[in-house]
Amino acid sequence: MKITPKNMIQTWLKQSTNKISIQFFRYIFVGGTAFLVDFGSLYILTEYFGIFYLLSAAIAFTLGLIVNYLLSVRWVFNKHTLDNRFHEVGIFTMVGIVGLGLNEVIIWFFTSNMHLFYIYSKIISAVLVLFWNFFARRYTIFR
Template sequence: MRQILRQFTQYVLVGGLAFAVDFVALFVLTEYGGIHYLASAAISFSMGLIISYLLCIAWVFDYRALKNRAHEFFLFFLVGMAGLVLNTLLLFVFTESFGLHYLLSKLVAAALILLFNFSLRRSLLFSVRKRPCPETP
């Protein structure tokens, strides 16, 4: 349990940095780049995803379940894309349906996605998998 708590704390710090990049890029691309906020959200989320991956493998998780780094990044990316879909959906709902400012919507969505991403990434990529017991006759 102590290891999970340490990893989660580090993941939150890494996520905070990745989120800061994501959030600032969203603002800059939307306000100064003239890009629609949903397109900006996809671009900025991808920037944060890359930062998150690099810091997760360097600092957060001690064990890597996959030896093939390309496969590992692909699964990390897939979890990120699931997070992106959820992020975009929540961003749209909170902004369009509830009338929140898109940056406030982003904050709410990020808080909800944090546990989703950590749980999936840790279980799929960064934890020792228990081998099933052989069946006994």
Template sequence: MKKLINQLIKFGIVGGIAFVIDYGLLYICTEWFGIYYFISAIISFSVSVIFNYIASILWVFDVDKNKSKTTNFIVFIALSIVGLGINQIIMWYGVEILHIYYMIVKLVATVIVMIFNFITRKIFLE
């Protein structure tokens, strides 16, 4: 149980940093560079995934040493693509259908994707 709590704390720290990267880049790309929010969300999410991968593999999860680094990377990226899909569906629905400000919708999307990420990475990477 202590191991799981430590892992959740580390996941939270990594996730918090990844969130700052994701949220910050979303805002910068959209507001400063005039990129459509939906495209900005893909860019920001992708950059945060790269950080998250490196930090998760090195610090958060006890990665299965029997799997190759390539296999772990492919699994991580596949799960991240699903997470991106969830993120984009929530962003589209919240902004286009519910007419909520994109930065608020991003907060909801982040929480849902973070839960998805922890559960699936725990299952498939350890």
């Protein structure tokens, strides 16, 4: 088969795949979308509703987790791997809870100890937690 830009787009964006490089490429977009939901919610809840930034971060992270799950199953990994969706969502959520814990600790550390603005702390956290979430989910759920 001749490699054309159309074939490459099909492979990288549309076709079901088990290639980790393509899945990670897609996960960057999924993670970016979930991050926008998470980040936007954090800002709105904290700045407009006056909710304490760590509580806002937990709520926002949960909203991002929901977006991440839906897009991961449909586009990144293109499959449900467990027969029981309840178990699949449970494991996905457990990985997310660990990610949430990492998120909270990282935001707290950089905001309280390094005196960074909480938004900057969130950006650092998002990059680090992205790697945890992808690899943990790929090897526990979407093998």
